[in-house]
Amino acid sequence: MLLRLLKKYMPSSYWKVLPNLWSCGIANLGSGINVALLTLAAHQFGWASWQFGVLLASGGLLRIILHTQLPSLLAKYGNPPRWFMQLGLAFTILPLAIWPSSYALWWVLSNLRGLFTAVSYFNLNTQTLAAAEPHERARVLALYQMTGALWLSMGMTSVIWLGMNWYSFVLIALLSCGAGWILPDRQSERVESATPGIQGLMNALKQGRVVWGFSILAGITCGSISKYLGLYALGRGFSHDQAMLVMSIFVIGGSLAQYPLSALLDLRSKREVTLALLGIAVVVVTMMHLTGDHFVLMASMVALFGAIGYVLTPAVQSILGDRFSGHDRLYAMAAHALLFNLGDILGAMILGLSFDRFGPVALVYTFLGATSLLFILAFKPKIKTLLDQTEFAMWGLNIPLLLKIKPKPKQAPKE
Secondary structure, eight states: OHHHHHHHHSOGGGTTSHHHHHHHHHHHHHHHHHHHHHHHHHHHTTOOHHHHHHHHHTTHHHHHHHHHHHHHHHHHHOOOOHHHHHHHHHHTTGGGGTOTTOHHHHHHHHHHHHHHHHHHHHHHHHHHHHHSOGGGHHHHHHHHHHHHHHHHHHHHHHHHHHOSOHHHHHHHHHHHHHHHHHSOOOOOOOOTTOOOHHHHHHHHHTTOHHHHHHHHHHIIIIIIIHHHHHHHHHHTTOOHHHHHHHHHHHHHHHHHHHHHHHHHHHHSOHHHHHHHHHHHHHHHHHHHHHTTTSHHHHHHHHHHHHHHHTTHHHHHHHHHHHHOOTHHHHHHHHHHHHHHHHHHHHHHHHHHHHHHHHTTHHHHHHHHHHHHHHHHHHHHHHHHHHHHHHHHHHHHHHHHHHHHOOOOOOOOOOO
C-alpha cells in the first residue's frame, strides 16, 4: 500500500535519486551529532562566542578556494577514490574521542573535514540535480534536502542521550564511512579541455545577482544561524536539553515544509515565491525574539523559521538547473557552494563578534540585516523606476506653478 502511494504521488525521478537520499541522510546524521557536540563543548569547556564562531567557519575559506577549482579538476581527473574519501572523513573525527577538550584539535580537524565534505557533498548534489526531471526539479531537490534535514535533526537530538563521550565520535566516523558506500561508484565524465575554474565560475556568477544573494543568505541561515540557535536558547535562560531541542526543531520545521513549499516553486516563479517567503521570515524571526521567554511559543517560531530557511537551497539549485546544463552546471553548483560557504563564514564571524556584546538579539539583527540587503538588491531596479516616475510626476505638477510666477520688475538704481 505504501509503495503504491509513493509511486502515485512521488516525482518519477524519486526512484533514481533514492540511493542519494539514503547517503545524504546517513551523512547528515553524523553531521548533526558533530554540530551538537561542538555546541556542547563550547559551553562545557568555557569557549567564548568568537571562538565558537571561528570553529563554525573552520574550513570555510579552504572550501571556497577548493570550489574555485573543483569543477575543472573533477572534469579532468574524475572523482577521487571512494576508500580515500571515507577514511579521510573518519580520520578527521576520531582523534576528538581521545581529546575532546582541545580547541586547537577541533580547529585543525574541522578544517580538514571541511575539505573532504566539500568534495563529497558537491558530487552528491550535482548527481541529484542531474537525475531530476526539469518539470519536477524543485520537488526532487526538496525531498533530498528534507531527508538530510530530518536525519540532521535526529543527530542533534541524539546528543541528549549520547553526551560528550568517546563513542559519540566513533559513531560519527562510522556514519561518515557508511554514507559513501551506499552510493554506486559513479565516475564523472572526463573532459581534457575543461574551462579553467576561475573563468567558469565568473561566467556562472554573471547570470543573476539575486540568485547568488539567495545562496549567501542560505549560508547565513542554514549554516551559521542554525548552529547558533543552541547558544541563543542558552542565552535566553533555557536548559542544555532545551537548547539541543531548539536546534532540532529548526531542522525539523525545514524538513517537513520542504516538499509543499518547493511544489510552489515548480508552479510559480521561483524568484518571486522565494522573496515572498523571506518577507514572511522577517516577521517570524521578530516574533521568535519577542516570544523568547516562553519555550513553546519560541519553538513554534523557530520551526516556521526553519521551514522558510531550508527552502532557499532547493530554490537556488532548481533555478541553476533551469539555466545551466552540462559542465556549465558544475560551475554553477560550485558558485552556489562557494557563496553558501561565504555566507556561513560571514554569519559565523558576525555572530561570534556580536554575540558577546549584544547577547542573543545579535542573531535576530544578523538575519534581518542580511535579508534587508537582499531585498534592496532584488527591488533596486523597481525602486529606481518608481523614484524616476515620482520625480517626473512632481516636476509635471510644478510646471503650472512655475508658469504663474511673474518675474519681479527691475528697480531703477537709487541716485
